[in-house]
Amino acid sequence: MSSQTQLARITPKHSQIEKQPEQSGSQLSKKHKAAIIVRFLLNEGAEVSLSDLPDAQQVELTYLMGRMAYIDRNTLGDVLLEFAHELESIGLSFPGGVSGALSALEGRISPMTSARLRKEAGVRQIGDPWDRLRALSIPELQELVEAESIEVAAVTVSKLDVGKAAELLSSLPGEMARRITYAVSLTGAITPEAVDRIGLTLASQMDDVPPKAFVDAPVDRVGAILNSSTAATRDDLLSALEETDADFAEKVRKTIFTYAHIPARVEARDIPRVAKEIDDATLVTALGYATEGEAGATTEFLLDSISSRLADQLRESIEERGTVPSREGEAALSVVTTVIRELESAGDLKLIAQDEGEE
Incomplete structure (x- = not known):
């Protein structure tokens, strides 16, 4: 338990304060001991934040510190030893009230349950x-x-x-x-x-805002799904979306990042890092599968952006690999784009911003 939590337990809770003469540590009340500990911590340069205490306790503690005169060294030692002993003797502490429990369980219970409990208990976020x-x-x-x-x-x-x-x-x-x-x-x-x-x-x-079942927006979720789909499935679903909701389809297109988008969105200097993160067999499969059209142009871009020695080795492996089945090829292309997205999320590369009118 932190010293601040322990202070909350021994800080005075009554509004009336009577002047307390200096006496031994065993005769002092808990509220006087709290004031002594706070004063000691402040003298030692510690950062003591009492703003989380109830206002009444903050006020009474302030008045009490203003009314006390001095404490001798023996009394100070007794109070500090007692405080340290009480801290050490505590095995486990629980947050006070529903508000504290909800804060302790934040992220571990569902947002819907948390919102319902706060509403039922009349608890606001602390x-x-x-x-x-x-x-x-x-x-x-x-x-x-x-x-x-x-x-x-x-x-x-x-x-x-x-x-x-x-x-x-x-x-x-x-x-x-x-x-x-x-x-x-x-x-x-x-x-x-x-x-x-x-x-x-x-x-x-x-x-008061109801919790959302999904963190990501619908357009981002659909885009992520289509990113992992085969080219034929992606084109078919985008065409269907355009017929149903052209505006939504346009927004989805802007979230999609495919193998064909690599030359326009990834700097050539970042390609060696990307290639390093992909195992050789998968990279050979992807390059050997994407040989025509925009995908073929991407393959050439990748080979031109790495060292000549590595590019020659990959070309030899591609020739030895021969024809790549569609299922394996699409899966390999998906691995390449996923690696790039992961590197972007980790901050290891930055994708080139997509122009507003670019698809």
């Missing part, structure tokens, strides 16, 4: 609401701001990092961005309590 709001993406912030008054939007912009605030304003309609910018100049007299209330209100709106 922590600084502005930290949660600052973590939102620009599209999410844009949606949030556009639904609020200009005054609330001005406070929100003021609580963001400068760079993110500028990016958010740039994404908003010009007239709204100008009104929010002017409203920021009027926030000088707003109280911290009002800012906290606004943050809690906005965060509660986030908590």
